[in-house]
Amino acid sequence: MKITIKFILILLATSFIVSCSDDLETPDVELTVDNANSSVGETITFTITGEAETFVIFTGDENHEFEKSHLAVTAGLDVDQELVTLANDSLPQIRTFLTPYVDGHNANAGAGNQLDLDAIMTNIATQVDIEYTNKLTAAYIIWQYFTELEGQVSRDIVDMYYEDNSTLLAPEGGFSTGAAINRYDKTYEYSYSQAGTYTVTLIATNVSNKQYSGSGYQDDRTSSGNEYDLGRTIKELVITVTEP
Numbered sequence: 293m294k295i296t297i298k299f300i301l302i303l304l305a306t307s308f309i310v311s312c313s314d315d316l317e318t319p320d321v322e323l324t325v326d327n328a329n330s331s332v333g334e335t336i337t338f339t340i341t342g343e344a345e346t347f348v349i350f351t352g353d354e355n356h357e358f359e360k361s362h363l364a365v366t367a368g369l370d371v372d373q374e375l376v377t378l379a380n381d382s383l384p385q386i387r388t389f390l391t392p393y394v395d396g397h398n399a400n401a402g403a404g405n406q407l408d409l410d411a412i413m414t415n416i417a418t419q420v421d422i423e424y425t426n427k428l429t430a431a432y433i434i435w436q437y438f439t440e441l442e443g444q445v446s447r448d449i450v451d452m453y454y455e456d457n458s459t460l461l462a463p464e465g466g467f468s469t470g471a472a473i474n475r476y477d478k479t480y481e482y483s484y485s486q487a488g489t490y491t492v493t494l495i496a497t498n499v500s501n502k503q504y505s506g507s508g509y510q511d512d513r514t515s516s517g518n519e520y521d522l523g524r525t526i527k528e529l530v531i532t533v534t535e536p
Contacts, residue, residue: 293357293404295452299494301517302495306499311358311463312429314344314520316498316500316521316523317498317523317526318498318523318524319342319343319344319496319497319498319523319525320341320342320343320525321340321341321342321343321344321347321494321496321525321527322341322342322477322496322527323338323339323340323349323492323527323528324338324339324529325337325338325340325492325530325531327530327533328529328530328531329531329532329534330483330484330531330532330533330534331533331534331535331536332483332484332485332487332533332534332535332536333483333485333536334483334484334536335482335483336478336481336482336483336531337479337481337483338399338479338480338481338482339478339479340400340473340478340479340480340494340496341478341525342496343475343497344446344475344496344497344498344525345475345493345497345498345499346475346495346497346499347472347473347475347495347496347497348470348471348472348494348495348497349471349473349492349493349494349495350469350470350471350492350493350495351471351482351484351490351492351531352466352490352491352492352493352531353484353485353486353490355445355465355466355469356469356471357468358469358470358472358491358493358495359468360463360465360467360468360471361467361468361469363495366469372465372505372532373415373425373458374424374425374426374427374456374458375423375424375425375456375457375458376423376424376427376430376450376454376456376457376458377421377423377424377454377455377457378416378419378420378421378422378430378453378455379420379421379455380417380420380421382454382534383413383416383417383420386413386416386449386453387409388412389448389449389453390409390412390413390438390445390449391409391450392442393438393445394407394409394412394441395437397441399401401440401495404522405440407438407440409421410451411437412438415434415437416434417524419433419434425516426449427450427451427454428447430450430454431446431447431449431450432446433441434446434449434450456470468493469494469496478495484531484533486533487533487534487535488533489530489532489533490530490531490532491528491530491531491535492525492528492529492530493526493527493528494527494528495524495525495526496524496525496527497522497523497524497525498522498523498524499521499522499523500521500522500523516524
């Protein structure tokens with residue numbers, strides 16, 4: 293009997309832990325502002341209603357635009373994946389870059405081991421608009437067109453003349469940042485320095501308990517953001533700012 297009761301208690305405790313881990317709520321929040329039609333330099337107040345573990349507001353002006361934030365730019369993408377592409381308008385630059393290497397090789401090579409720059413460029417042109425998720429792969433492909441030269445030449449071409457669209461690259465000027473809001477004092481005062489129309493974005497987030505895998509912390513003591521589920525709500529409103 294004692295064994296049975298003990299088993300039931302363990303089972304109930306286990307069920308409680310699992311349900312807590314799975315019971316992640318998406319925040320139910322709203323964002324309002326006391327003056328959606330303000331003037332440059334005028335202080336306005338944003339107010340958040342509802343509960344969440346973290347709040348961040350992107351005010352929509354320069355360096356605070358949500359669409360240029362790390363969260364928006366990397367959404368649904370593998371942030372560790374490279375992505376390079378050759379554009380057609382880079383071909384003349386590559387030809388200029390390769391010319392001294394080809395000429396230097398031909399000056400020292402025999403008549404039967406000459407490189408044809410025109411043929412090399414024709415082959416490289418076949419790589420236009422092909423996406424490679426690894427720079428070394430792209431470099432190896434074009435190196436096949438001039439194996440008499442060092443491999444570093446092809447790696448330099450990819451680094452200098454291929455368009456790098458890797459997720460790790462921030463937008464021009466860097467990733468935009470938002471303002472973290474105190475979850476116990478959910479108001480935020482702000483004034484705009486330039487006239488314009490701005491989309492203000494609120495990100496409200498709840499985080500689950502750690503989702504253990506394998507042996508948990510017994511063999512591997514490291515932690516990763518992938519081990520946590522997120523419940524996230526995004527709210528937007530538009531602010532119009534005019535000259536005083």
